[in-house]
Amino acid sequence: MNANEVAQLIKRYADDVKIAGVRQVFATTDKERYIEALTALRDNDLKHLTTITGVDRGDSIDVIYHIHCGESLLNLKLSVPKTDLEIETVTDIFPGATLYERELMEMLGVQVKGHPDPRRLFLSEDWPTGKFPLRKEVKK
Amino acid sequence: MGLLNYFRQKSPWILHYNTGACNGCDIEVVASLTPRYDVERLGIVKKGSPRHADILVVTGAVTRQSKDRLLRIYEQIPEPKVVVAVGNCPISNCVFNGCYNVVGPLDKHVPVDVYVPGCPPMPEAIIDGVLKVIPRLKR
Numbered sequence: 001m002n003a004n005e006v007a008q009l010i011k012r013y014a015d016d017v018k019i020a021g022v023r024q025v026f027a028t029t030d031k032e033r034y035i036e037a038l039t040a041l042r043d044n045d046l047k048h049l050t051t052i053t054g055v056d057r058g059d060s061i062d063v064i065y066h067i068h069c070g071e072s073l074l075n076l077k078l079s080v081p082k083t084d085l086e087i088e089t090v091t092d093i094f095p096g097a098t099l100y101e102r103e104l105m106e107m108l109g110v111q112v113k114g115h116p117d118p119r120r121l122f123l124s125e126d127w128p129t130g131k132f133p134l135r136k137e138v139k140k
Numbered sequence: 141m142g143l144l145n146y147f148r149q150k151s152p153w154i155l156h157y158n159t160g161a162c163n164g165c166d167i168e169v170v171a172s173l174t175p176r177y178d179v180e181r182l183g184i185v186k187k188g189s190p191r192h193a194d195i196l197v198v199t200g201a202v203t204r205q206s207k208d209r210l211l212r213i214y215e216q217i218p219e220p221k222v223v224v225a226v227g228n229c230p231i232s233n234c235v236f237n238g239c240y241n242v243v244g245p246l247d248k249h250v251p252v253d254v255y256v257p258g259c260p261p262m263p264e265a266i267i268d269g270v271l272k273v274i275p276r277l278k279r
Contacts (some may be wrong), residue, residue: 079149087174123241124204124205124241125205126204127204133241138240
């Protein structure tokens with residue numbers, strides 16, 4: 001699927017759809033629509049969630065779903081405020097998201113509801129609970 | 141010089157432990173075992189157990205997870221024992237300095253006898269470092 005087709009498909013579920021170059025699509029979605037958006041993508045045969053990245057923006061955390069669309073790459077951004085850090089799991093849509101969501105949980109403290117295996121992934125065994133190393137406030 | 145001391149100097153056995161290296165230094169340590177450098181001609185044998193080793197060769201920045209394992213291994217090596225820090229990471233944390241899970245440098249946790257700088261150091265440098273540390277094995 002090329003960038004234009006992806007943009008057409010995602011338009012209903014996201015605002016601010018931007019085509020950057022021939023292979024990159026950026027879009028911003030919200031908590032109400034992102035599950036629908038990802039389901040729609042999966043149903044249109046875009047079954048490869050490349051990765052999920054988390055970015056600390058100060059007051060909110062951006063959770064970006066990178067979806068491989070054959071000819072292009074879709075970066076679907078979901079902004080989660082730090083006062084309500086809870087998102088639904090997408091492992092029922094993309095089973096490969098298990099590890100990415102575990103990383104989100106331990107590195108940024110995003111609560112992923114309904115995750116099948118919410119153990120720690122990378123951090124050492126004696127790491128204190130409630131300390132999230134990729135948060136801005138960790139750096140002095 | 142006692143008999144044990146004599147043989148220990150003739151054939152020191154090393155234990156290689158990676159505390160969180162990028163594998164660059166490990167490749168160089170292993171390269172020194174290959175026929176081109178062949179440390180076995182100097183009597184140096186790489187062992188799998190700390191209880192058989194005289195020299196602990198550490199590569200990599202000391203991470204929070206590996207620190208306790210490193211101390212456990214160090215304590216299991218029988219006296220006399222010496223430590224060689226291979227690469228910039230155990231010496232100064234190198235590029236990993238300031239990372240949330242890095243608790244190095246190595247000499248904060250165990251006494252280090254020889255430092256081999258380099259990123260990664262050449263096999264010649266590692267062999268030279270190990271040879272320099274052998275006289276310290278004298279009891």
